Amino acid sequence: MNTFIGVVLEGTRIVIAEITPEGNIMQSKTYLSAFFNQESALSMIVDSLHDFESSQGWKERPLAIGVGLIGRVDPVNGVWFHMDPDWSQAINFAEAISNEFHVPCFIDNDVKCGANAVRKWGYGKNTQDFIYLYVGTGIAASIVSNGVLLRGANYNAGEVGHLRVGVQVGVRCPCGRMDCVESIASMMGIDRCARFLRPYYETRLHFPDKDTMISADEVFRLARAGDPLCAKLVGNASEALANLIMNLVRVSDPDTVILGGEMVADGFLIEEIRRHLQPVTMRFVTNGVVLTKLNPRLINLLGAASIAMDGVNSK
Amino acid sequence: MNTFIGVVLEGTRIVIAEITPEGNIMQSKTYLSAFFNQESALSMIVDSLHDFESSQGWKERPLAIGVGLIGRVDPVNGVWFHMDPDWSQAINFAEAISNEFHVPCFIDNDVKCGANAVRKWGYGKNTQDFIYLYVGTGIAASIVSNGVLLRGANYNAGEVGHLRVGVQVGVRCPCGRMDCVESIASMMGIDRCARFLRPYYETRLHFPDKDTMISADEVFRLARAGDPLCAKLVGNASEALANLIMNLVRVSDPDTVILGGEMVADGFLIEEIRRHLQPVTMRFVTNGVVLTKLNPRLINLLGAASIAMDGVNSK
Numbered sequence: 001m002n003t004f005i006g007v008v009l010e011g012t013r014i015v016i017a018e019i020t021p022e023g024n025i026m027q028s029k030t031y032l033s034a035f036f037n038q039e040s041a042l043s044m045i046v047d048s049l050h051d052f053e054s055s056q057g058w059k060e061r062p063l064a065i066g067v068g069l070i071g072r073v074d075p076v077n078g079v080w081f082h083m084d085p086d087w088s089q090a091i092n093f094a095e096a097i098s099n100e101f102h103v104p105c106f107i108d109n110d111v112k113c114g115a116n117a118v119r120k121w122g123y124g125k126n127t128q129d130f131i132y133l134y135v136g137t138g139i140a141a142s143i144v145s146n147g148v149l150l151r152g153a154n155y156n157a158g159e160v161g162h163l164r165v166g167v168q169v170g171v172r173c174p175c176g177r178m179d180c181v182e183s184i185a186s187m188m189g190i191d192r193c194a195r196f197l198r199p200y201y202e203t204r205l206h207f208p209d210k211d212t213m214i215s216a217d218e219v220f221r222l223a224r225a226g227d228p229l230c231a232k233l234v235g236n237a238s239e240a241l242a243n244l245i246m247n248l249v250r251v252s253d254p255d256t257v258i259l260g261g262e263m264v265a266d267g268f269l270i271e272e273i274r275r276h277l278q279p280v281t282m283r284f285v286t287n288g289v290v291l292t293k294l295n296p297r298l299i300n301l302l303g304a305a306s307i308a309m310d311g312v313n314s315k
Numbered sequence: 316m317n318t319f320i321g322v323v324l325e326g327t328r329i330v331i332a333e334i335t336p337e338g339n340i341m342q343s344k345t346y347l348s349a350f351f352n353q354e355s356a357l358s359m360i361v362d363s364l365h366d367f368e369s370s371q372g373w374k375e376r377p378l379a380i381g382v383g384l385i386g387r388v389d390p391v392n393g394v395w396f397h398m399d400p401d402w403s404q405a406i407n408f409a410e411a412i413s414n415e416f417h418v419p420c421f422i423d424n425d426v427k428c429g430a431n432a433v434r435k436w437g438y439g440k441n442t443q444d445f446i447y448l449y450v451g452t453g454i455a456a457s458i459v460s461n462g463v464l465l466r467g468a469n470y471n472a473g474e475v476g477h478l479r480v481g482v483q484v485g486v487r488c489p490c491g492r493m494d495c496v497e498s499i500a501s502m503m504g505i506d507r508c509a510r511f512l513r514p515y516y517e518t519r520l521h522f523p524d525k526d527t528m529i530s531a532d533e534v535f536r537l538a539r540a541g542d543p544l545c546a547k548l549v550g551n552a553s554e555a556l557a558n559l560i561m562n563l564v565r566v567s568d569p570d571t572v573i574l575g576g577e578m579v580a581d582g583f584l585i586e587e588i589r590r591h592l593q594p595v596t597m598r599f600v601t602n603g604v605v606l607t608k609l610n611p612r613l614i615n616l617l618g619a620a621s622i623a624m625d626g627v628n629s630k
Contacts (some may be wrong), residue, residue, distance in 0.1 A: 146466065150566075152444055153443070153458065154568055154570070159458065160566055163566070164481030166483065166493075167492060175593075178597050196501075246477075246492075250473075251563065251567075252566075253468055253472040253473075253474075255470055280490050284467075284471055303563065
């Protein structure tokens with residue numbers, strides 16, 4: 001049997017997996033990482049892939065490598081434009097990887113990879129108009145309209161973490177604006193808001209030092225137990241995500257909104273979100289707001305492998 | 316020479332014009348109207364067209380009629396689905412008009428007509444990724460991505476007047492949500508906010524009775540003169556529109572944002588909007604936020620004629 005390699009680059013780690021054509025994860029390994037620019041990220045991915053091969057080996061013969069990257073990616077030419085507004089150096093990422101490992105490499109933005117997984121193995125099979133909303137360390141969306149994934153004039157469509165949605169906490173986003181939804185409702189946002197709101201609410205939440213992110217799972221658990229700060233954090237996050245979803249529904253008129261990512265993985269937040277959804281706004285979203293049936297924590301990794309499969313098949 | 320008839324149905328009026336293939340308006344007439352459902356709107360449009368023909372006559376031989384309608388329209392089958400969430404009765408609008416006047420009739424949503432005019436005669440000629448944002452009685456957008464106009468699963472894409480964008484006044488939108496951008500930054504919104512905020516700010520603004528809309532032109536004039544209420548209204552509206560634009564830029568990543576509609580027609584508001592735009596968010600909008608060179612007050616009417624032209628040419 002042939003397999004495919006999926007790689008995702010996240011804010012603080014690289015995950016590599018060997019995945020079957022049916023989307024089953026045969027083995028995977030997580031590498032903690034820190035990188036300062038795209039060249040160093042590329043070199044860390046190369047090192048990690050070499051380690052994976054030497055320490056674990058492949059179960060089968062991998063046909064191709066798919067990599068999900070942060071930021072702006074040109075999937076046709078395999079070029080990674082940038083990972084951050086401040087770090088911008090277009091590099092021929094796919095070519096560098098395939099030269100190193102002698103198999104074809106395909107790349108795309110991580111959340112756009114996730115949407116591809118949704119189309120191949122998830123709810124996306126049955127709809128031409130859906131939104132895949134990723135809520136993890138950050139927030140981003142893939143919008144599919146009439147069967148086509150929006151990419152934009154500069155491969156930057158779907159960066160919806162930077163929408164303002166009407167929930168005001170008073171936190172500044174790294175992008176420079178106040179109260180972007182990502183600053184309120186992502187893992188990063190929960191961490192930021194918890195520290196910002198700590199003086200104003202009683203809490204039993206554990207605050208690690210600033211290099212370690214506050215555990216969203218702990219925030220959810222304490223919120224359910226009535227902890228005032230955590231209840232406020234969950235209330236803000238769920239209202240902000242509901243408003244984001246309703247904003248996006250007005251823009252692209254999907255029939256299905258599919259949630260993925262670590263923040264929604266345990267099924268708690270989606271129930272809170274649904275309470276804030278307004279029927280008039282949501283009336284055409286006939287399949288509703290649903291949690292992906294694919295593993296919400298690994299969906300972008302599955303997607304990275306899925307673009308490798310599609311890439312090989314289209315050659 | 317042949318001509319085309321453009322018709323737009325707006326909240327309180329019907330405008331009819333005879334337009335050349337180059338987009339010149341040879342003659343036009345405005346009919347004040349009130350209608351309660353789609354059947355009555357159809358019958359008013361039929362009556363108005365008959366009046367136009369008998370009172371003015373056509374300058375040339377009209378080849379087709381194009382009608383821009385409020386709400387959800389299926390342009391392929393000529394079906395008008397609904398004008399309002401509460402009034403929904405799909406009718407075969409195009410067929411009814413073409414049977415009555417013995418020329419082909421084509422229909423679309425009014426703001427989607429406007430985007431077609433932008434592509435045919437305006438800035439849209441040079442870009443595959445743009446947003447046409449209409450700010451008039453209400454607010455809506457046409458989003459073109461990779462050359463394709465977004466329509467959505469139910470012909471409802473682009474109803475962006477109902478986005479929440481982070482400006483909070485405390486007004487309830489007819490849709491049921493608080494502080495939708497349309498309730499703050501459209502002609503309707505200016506009227507609503509002026510009445511709502513009147514007790515809190517000094518002003519020399521004239522308040523007509525509730526059946527007559529407050530003049531946005533007067534609000535702009537007084538704001539420039541330092542009137543406290545009007546300055547607040549313009550400040551809220553321009554910040555809300557800037558936030559709406561930045562939200563939409565994050566969703567679809569256009570290279571151009573084109574404004575049209577009565578609210579932006581005199582060029583004042585766009586300057587105020589630009590002050591609130593943040594460079595990081597706008598960095599890929601390389602052609603900027605521009606006022607349409609087509610008449611901003613008549614752009615949807617031009618668009619109605621333009622869909623008639625395209626309809627005839629594609630047959």
